[in-house]
Amino acid sequence: MSALLKQCFLATALLSASLAAPLVQAEYGDVVLNRIASEYGVRPVVFPHWFHRLRFTCNVCHNEKGFKMRAGSNDINMGHIIDGKFCGMCHNGEIAWGAEFCHRCHSGLPGLAGGFYGSQDPAGPAGENYNQRRR
Amino acid sequence: MQSRFVLKHMILKLSKPHTVWFARNLAIGLVLSAVIYSILPVPAYGQWALEDKLQLPLGQPLGNWVPLAKDRVHDPRGPSLVELQEPSEGLSELPPHLSGNRVLWGKALDQGAIGPRRTIYPSKEKFEVLDLDVLMDLFGSMDIVRFPHKIHTQWLACNNCHEELFKSKAGANKITMNNILQGEQCGLCHGSVAFPLTQCQLCHSVERRANKWQMNKAKE
Numbered sequence: 001m002s003a004l005l006k007q008c009f010l011a012t013a014l015l016s017a018s019l020a021a022p023l024v025q026a027e028y029g030d031v032v033l034n035r036i037a038s039e040y041g042v043r044p045v046v047f048p049h050w051f052h053r054l055r056f057t058c059n060v061c062h063n064e065k066g067f068k069m070r071a072g073s074n075d076i077n078m079g080h081i082i083d084g085k086f087c088g089m090c091h092n093g094e095i096a097w098g099a100e101f102c103h104r105c106h107s108g109l110p111g112l113a114g115g116f117y118g119s120q121d122p123a124g125p126a127g128e129n130y131n132q133r134r135r
Numbered sequence: 136m137q138s139r140f141v142l143k144h145m146i147l148k149l150s151k152p153h154t155v156w157f158a159r160n161l162a163i164g165l166v167l168s169a170v171i172y173s174i175l176p177v178p179a180y181g182q183w184a185l186e187d188k189l190q191l192p193l194g195q196p197l198g199n200w201v202p203l204a205k206d207r208v209h210d211p212r213g214p215s216l217v218e219l220q221e222p223s224e225g226l227s228e229l230p231p232h233l234s235g236n237r238v239l240w241g242k243a244l245d246q247g248a249i250g251p252r253r254t255i256y257p258s259k260e261k262f263e264v265l266d267l268d269v270l271m272d273l274f275g276s277m278d279i280v281r282f283p284h285k286i287h288t289q290w291l292a293c294n295n296c297h298e299e300l301f302k303s304k305a306g307a308n309k310i311t312m313n314n315i316l317q318g319e320q321c322g323l324c325h326g327s328v329a330f331p332l333t334q335c336q337l338c339h340s341v342e343r344r345a346n347k348w349q350m351n352k353a354k355e
Binding site: 023024025026027028029030032043046048049050051053054055056057058059060062063064065069070071089090095101103104107108109110112116117118119120121122 | 200201205206207208209210213214215216218219220222225226234235236238240249251252253254255262289290291292294295318319322323324326327328331332
């Protein structure tokens, strides 16, 4: 009897979990950056790759700006951006909107964990630690 | 003597209806093929022939891009959603594809549908576009991989891949699908940003028992 109850409980739990799980429909290549945003009480950053690919080649960010091609391997904070490094090389009010438009980048659902949402997370040496930290 | 005459006579007699039959069928065949080829589009053997073949015969954008407010990543209560560009707005005009962003980025770049900058500020520095195809996995069971340097160097610089990720020497890199599926090697981009790993035929594109014409085409 107890085994049957356990099975029933498990089935309902699985069913409710599958129903409650949010169906993420992010665009392919969308990355959520939430290394420290939630700790400071702001929305996480959503980085759309497609939006940037329309305007710049991969080379601009992944070579000129020094972004490593591995989710979780770029340790960036707002200090860097205001100093004109990483995102701040374009997001300076000259090429793209400046750091005063917080909400345009910090537009994610509050508390969303970092990582790729629309596509596969490139795991690997850096990615593994990153994924562990996410859990 | 008589038998030879009979044989000659028979051949002459038979040959006449045969030539008529042959000529009539040839004429029918020519007319039919002319009709068929005028209706059906002649398959293109250009650079994007394979990609076009893999499309559904709709000819229309296949993307049903989810609005930012409904993608469960952006906060619908956030103040920015009216200011940000919607995916359907930016991507629906580009060459369609079945997977990824539902856009064939390489073709879009090639056709000039998009003109992304190669540097942050306009510079006179010229970027090398290397037109060199590499055939890989020559002894496996899947179709041979054709790696086109051209399309990769249109987006990337040499040092994005060489020498850290891949050595620029033929045969020096042991590339496996296992690594790629784990996000290593090609999988660093393909699967996360570049076209996904469900599109086997876009990489494994040269038939293993390819004829000479295909092999020459791939080598070009």
